[in-house]
Amino acid sequence: xxDKVVQLPIxxxxxxxxxxxxxxxxxxxxMKIPVPIEEIAEFSLDINIIPVPGLQKLIGCDGxxxxxxSSITVDQFVLEERETRFRFxxxxxxxxxxxxxxxxxxxxxxxxxxxxxxxxNVDEKTYGWLEWQAYVFGGLAxxxxxxxxxxxxxxxERVSSAGLSPTTDAAQLQINKALANDFCVSTAVIEKxxxxxx
Amino acid sequence: xxxxxGAYFRELREKAGISLRSFxxxxxxxxxxxxxxxxxxxxxxDSMDKLKAxxxxxxxxxxxxxxxxxxxxxxxxxxxxxxxxxxxxxxxxHLPLLFRTLRGQKLSAESLxxxxxxxxxxxxxxx
Numbered sequence: 001x002x003d004k005v006v007q008l009p010i011x012x013x014x015x016x017x018x019x020x021x022x023x024x025x026x027x028x029x030x031m032k033i034p035v036p037i038e039e040i041a042e043f044s045l046d047i048n049i050i051p052v053p054g055l056q057k058l059i060g061c062d063g064x065x066x067x068x069x070s071s072i073t074v075d076q077f078v079l080e081e082r083e084t085r086f087r088f089x090x091x092x093x094x095x096x097x098x099x100x101x102x103x104x105x106x107x108x109x110x111x112x113x114x115x116x117x118x119x120x121n122v123d124e125k126t127y128g129w130l131e132w133q134a135y136v137f138g139g140l141a142x143x144x145x146x147x148x149x150x151x152x153x154x155x156x157e158r159v160s161s162a163g164l165s166p167t168t169d170a171a172q173l174q175i176n177k178a179l180a181n182d183f184c185v186s187t188a189v190i191e192k193x194x195x196x197x198x
Numbered sequence: 199x200x201x202x203x204g205a206y207f208r209e210l211r212e213k214a215g216i217s218l219r220s221f222x223x224x225x226x227x228x229x230x231x232x233x234x235x236x237x238x239x240x241x242x243x244d245s246m247d248k249l250k251a252x253x254x255x256x257x258x259x260x261x262x263x264x265x266x267x268x269x270x271x272x273x274x275x276x277x278x279x280x281x282x283x284x285x286x287x288x289x290x291x292h293l294p295l296l297f298r299t300l301r302g303q304k305l306s307a308e309s310l311x312x313x314x315x316x317x318x319x320x321x322x323x324x325x
Contacts, residue, residue: 038217048237049218050292050320051229059305059312064294071292073320076230079219086219096296109290116310124304130296 007103008126011133013196016099020140023098033151034184035142037091041072045097049090051076062086065093067109069101084186088138095137100130143183143193151182152194203275204238210256210268211236225255239321242272292317 011019024031027040041047048071055075056062062085063074072093079086109115155175156166164171176194180187211221222229234240243249249272250260258265293313305313 036217038219039215042217043212043215048233049229050233050237051218052316052320053230055316058316059309065296066292067295068291069295073292073294073316079229080223083219100296104295107295109293111286112290112293112314115290115293115314116307119305119310120307122304127296127304134296 006122006126006130008129009099009103009133011099013136016133016136017140017145019099020137021144023094023137023141024144031144031147033144033147033182034087035091035144037087037094037142041090041094045094046070047072047094047097049074049079051079053077063089063093065096067104067107067115069097084180084184084189087142087184088186088189091138091141092134094141095134096130099133099137103130139185139189139193142185143179143189145197147183148179148193148197151179155179203242203271204236204240206268206271207252207256208236210258214257221255225251227252227255234320237321242275244276289314289317289321292321 024035027044028035038049042049047065047069050071050073052058052073053076055073056078061075062078063072065072072090074086074089078089107118109118152175155178156171159166159171159175166172166175176187176190179190179194183190211218216224218229218233221227222232231240235242243252249269253260253265253268256268258268
C-alpha cells in the first residue's frame with residue numbers, strides 16, 4: 001500500500017463544472033433547488049452519515065469520507081446546528097467520490113499502521129489539489145450555474161423595482177443573502193460562485 | 199454481523215424520503231444514536247414509547263401490518279449484537295482516505311491516533 005503513488009487528476013475549474021453538471025443530471029434530474037444533497041448522499045449514493053460529537057474540536061475538521069467511500073463522518077454539532085456548513089461538507093465529500101474514486105479504487109489499507117504511513121507520506125501538493133477540486137465541486141454542485149443566473153436576475157429585478165440600484169454594495173449584499181437562502185448555502189459560497197461566473 | 203433491524207429502519211426512512219438530519223431535527227432524536235441504530239452498532243431500544251416514536255416518525259400507522267412488523271423486527275433483533283470491538287481490518291475501511299484540517303494542515307501522529315479512536319468509537323457495538 002505505502003509504495004503506491006496517488007495519480008493526481010488534472011482538472012480545470014471548467015472541467016470540474018462539467019463533472020458537477022453530470023453529477024446533477026444523474027442525481028438531481030428534476031434540478032430541484034436547494035439541491036437535495038443529503039438525500040442524494042444517503043439514498044442515491046448509499047452513503048451512511050455518521051455524526052460524531054466534538055469531531056471538529058478533536059481533530060480539527062468538520063467531516064471526512066471513509067476510504068471505502070461508504071460513509072461520511074461529520075461533526076454532530078455541525079449536522080444539528082449549522083445546516084449550510086453541513087450541506088457543504090456533504091457536497092465536498094461527494095466531490096471526492098465523484099472526482100477521485102477512480103484514483104483510489106486500487107488503494108486499500110489492511111492495518112492502522114498502513115493507513116498512518118499513507119497519511120504521513122502522501123505528497124502535500126497532491127493532497128492540496130485533491131482538496132481544492134472537491135471544494136470547487138461542492139460549490140458547483142450546490143449552486144448550479146443556470147439556477148444562479150436566473151435567481152440573480154430575479155433578485156436584481158426585485159431590488160430595481162424597489163427603486164434601488166442592484167449594483168451597489170448594499171444591494172449586492174442583500175442579493176447574495178437571498179441567493180444563499182435560495183440555495184441553502186453560506187453567503188461565502190455564493191460570493192465565490194458569483195465571482196467565478198462573472 | 200447481521201443488521202436486520204437497522205437496515206430495515208433505514209429502508210423505511212429512505213421510503214419516507216427523509217434525510218438523517220431532517221428526521222432527527224423534526225422529531226427530536228439524537229442523530230448519532232439513529233445513525234448507530236441504522237448501522238447496527240446500537241440495538242433497538244427496550245422502551246416501547248421510544249419505539250413507537252420511531253415508528254410514527256417513519257410514517258407507520260398504528261395497527262397496520264407495517265406497524266406490527268416494525269415491532270416484531272425490533273424484538274427479534276434485540277440481544278443479537280456482539281459486545282466486542284470490530285476487527286482492525288473492518289475498522290480501517292472507515293478511516294478517511296483524504297483528510298485535511300480546516301487550517302489545511304496534515305495531522306500529527308498523535309492526531310492520527312485520535313482519528314482512529316473516533317472511528318473505533320463510532321463503530322463500536324454495544325449490547
